[in-house]
Amino acid sequence: MNISYPSYERNTTTVEATIITAAESTVTTTVGTKAKATDATNTTTAGTKAKATNAPDTTETTDTTDTTETTDTTDTTETTGTTDTTETTGTTDTTETTGTTDTTETTGTTDTTMTSTRAVTAKGEKATTLPTARLKVDGQIRFHVVVKPTVLQVQRGQQVELTCIVYGGNLNTSIVWTQDKPKRRYALTDRASKNDKEITASQITLRSRITLDDPSKIGQYTCTALDDAGNAHSAVLTMQKSGSYVPRPKHLSGVLRKRITNHRNDICQPNEISCSNSIQGRKCVEKYWMCDGDRDCDDGSDEEQRYCDLLPQHRYYKTSEFQCVGANDTYGNPVCVRRSLQCDGYNDCSDHSDEVGCVKPTIISISHRQIRINTRDTLIIQCTARGTPTPYINWRLNWGHICGDGSDNGRCTMEQSIDTHDPSLVTGTLTVRSINANDDGTYSCEARNSQGFIFAIPDTLITVTESDNKPSSSTGCNCHGHSSYCTPDGRCQNCQHDTVGYYCEYCNTGYRGDARLGTPHDCQLLLAVSNQSLYSD
Ligand SMILES: [Ca+2]
Ligand SMILES: [Ca+2]
Structure with a gap:
């Protein structure tokens, strides 16, 4: 077929x-x-x-x-x-x-x-x-x-x-x-x-x-x-x-x-990705459809590895695949079908497991209702949902794109993590590094699969404040030498030396190096580096 x-x-x-x-x-x-x-x-x-x-x-x-x-x-x-x-x-x-x-x-x-x-x-x-x-x-x-x-x-x-x-x-x-x-x-x-x-x-x-x-x-x-x-x-x-x-x-x-043409120049919705070739063919497709084994963009760009990399990786089968639960081939190996075939109404697995339990997502929990955060800090919020097929957790800021263009662009990431025991349970982690005033607002978690979608209630309110430099207690801080400030639970505040992360353990966007070494020079500006090496690691 x-x-x-x-x-x-x-x-x-x-x-x-x-x-x-x-x-x-x-x-x-x-x-x-x-x-x-x-x-x-x-x-x-x-x-x-x-x-x-x-x-x-x-x-x-x-x-x-x-x-x-x-x-x-x-x-x-x-x-x-x-x-x-x-x-x-x-x-x-x-x-x-x-x-x-x-x-x-x-x-x-x-x-x-x-x-x-x-x-x-x-x-x-x-x-x-x-x-x-x-x-x-x-x-x-x-x-x-x-x-x-x-x-x-x-x-x-x-x-x-x-x-x-x-x-x-x-x-x-x-x-x-x-x-x-x-x-x-x-x-x-x-x-x-x-x-x-x-x-x-x-x-x-x-x-x-x-x-x-x-x-x-x-x-x-x-x-x-x-x-x-x-x-x-x-x-x-x-x-x-x-x-x-x-x-x-x-x-x-x-x-x-x-x-x-004008129509095609529209920006995609927050729940969509842009197809690479926006001049001809489809401009946007659902994020849920990326790396699902179907070429939804005319140019097939929704199936590129960079999108597969945004989804949870499996050890024995591809991100774009669904593993039939009880079906093995003649050699005893698991049988996989395109992920797009799960819950599409047709039995594609011999044991019909691709059509079992199909249900639209429900939200199980969200990590925060309200956060006050300093500029340059890293925001991390989570949202857990259940559904079959495994939902994709997407985020919106003030009902628009996160980080301006909605891309998973290094400063903003939307990580998907499937429960190891229950593939219908997924936690989405939104990370926004180096927070600035534009990141202030209402963050909505949405869970989407082929059966429907749902938004988390309530939204998470993020208030961004200018960071002050007054030291707080530095006991218990493990910030790799990039900050002396942390919250009572150990989360580093105001990471210096172009680092970001809970523990100032990452280099900021545009910088490269190992922030965990603990020197002020851990992260180096990438200015003179070609694009190719920029993405090489
Ligand atoms: Ca696709
Ligand atoms: Ca099917």
């Missing part, structure tokens, strides 16, 4: 966000897979934590019939086995029209009587339509997505409009169009205009346009909505080619190209 996918160009519509924490407290169920071949995936891009104000009220009347519209068009035979989401009560299984992702209930309401279309739950299973039903659940509208139309007759060259309606969402809901066929990527929509998004009490309507100047744009599209509680839902629209080629008006071409 030769499958390559999900490299999406980012084309996300999100509502401007600030951090609130209360919104995360709802218990939600989300599924979503970076799936094989054709079906829509849950795109866990840029979950937005946003202002809680003006959230649409949810007093919509019942018996909305929109769900029926999406049912018949779904190309269900190709969808991956998605997992059904849990219902709170013993009612009909709710779910999806799209067959791809999963349903979610808004805010743990109970006593639902809603039914809608039945999603695909296993490989090759056809979707069936159940009676349309009440979408209002105990005062809440079920979070779901409807696309209009579901089938669109198109001609090459024309501009088409796709409408995605999200019920039960709020201002924090992000809506993303992705393309599933013939190429998996973020939908190459035309530039958005002001009035494309309409928000009413009961629904969010997003209109997007695509100019079919390239035959590869004719295909199947999925609209996925994500709210700030980790709920996700999606619906599919299929384009069918009809008639002959209609050339796009010439005067548009330059404009459109420029717009697309």
Whole structure:
């Protein structure tokens, strides 16, 4: 099976966000897979934590019939086995029209009587339509997505409009169009205009346009909505080619190209990495997708060793692999599959262990709620989460990138450490060296895997103060001769001689040497050194 996918160009519509924490407290169920071949995936891009104000009220009347519209068009035979989401009560299984992702209930309401279309739950299973039903659940509208139309007759060259309606969402809901066929990527929509998004009490309507100047744009599209509680839902629209080629008006071409280029120049979301070749192809992909065995960037740069190095290393198999639990080959060696195949709805291990226990992350703990720290010190905070597949722990500062550009760039690192006895348990350690005033703010821990994402509550508040040089007790300090100050628990303060770390044991960014030698010259400036040797150790 030769499958390559999900490299999406980012084309996300999100509502401007600030951090609130209360919104995360709802218990939600989300599924979503970076799936094989054709079906829509849950795109866990840029979950937005946003202002809680003006959230649409949810007093919509019942018996909305929109769900029926999406049912018949779904190309269900190709969808991956998605997992059904849990219902709170013993009612009909709710779910999806799209067959791809999963349903979610808004805010743990109970006593639902809603039914809608039945999603695909296993490989090759056809979707069936159940009676349309009440979408209002105990005062809440079920979070779901409807696309209009579901089938669109198109001609090459024309501009088409796709409408995605999200019920039960709020201002924090992000809506993303992705393309599933013939190429998996973020939908190459035309530039958005002001009035494309309409928000009413009961629904969010997003209109997007695509100019079919390239035959590869004719295909199947999925609209996925994500709210700030980790709920996700999606619906599919299929384009069918009809008639002959209609050339796009010439005067548009330059404009459109420029717009697309502008779009690609956008900075990636804090939960994304940049693809190396941002001129052609995908610009950003989920951090969770780096080094997972799939080339998600068109240039494959998400699978480069430098990204694998950011993930926990295994002794017997590659970082990009998942080891089937009970399966051995004929020589008795463990069998591994691409990590992207874990929890994608297909049995890839002979013992099916790659599809066992798949669940979105939960946060187990965070190390600090509040830290006051001096400039030039090193900040270290941790966050532990559980999930299957093993979640990736990401951090945001004031809802944006850590260290300005979000890169794991030496001054800032996001280390992932998997529990040796429990692969579903991961601790993320954020280290920010040589703290400066720009590092001040609210740090959010987020845990993401193919099943969903969650943010830690509360965030960690970091207050950066100018370091004073007054000596404190130096007893018990082990700072390798680079500081006489440490906290009562032995953490060195104000490391000198271009060193950083809890014990001033590392050289600062741009310096090289062994800071543990204990001389003022342990760390030497790297100015005259070529780039190659800069990265050689
Ligand atoms: Ca990948
Ligand atoms: Ca699998």
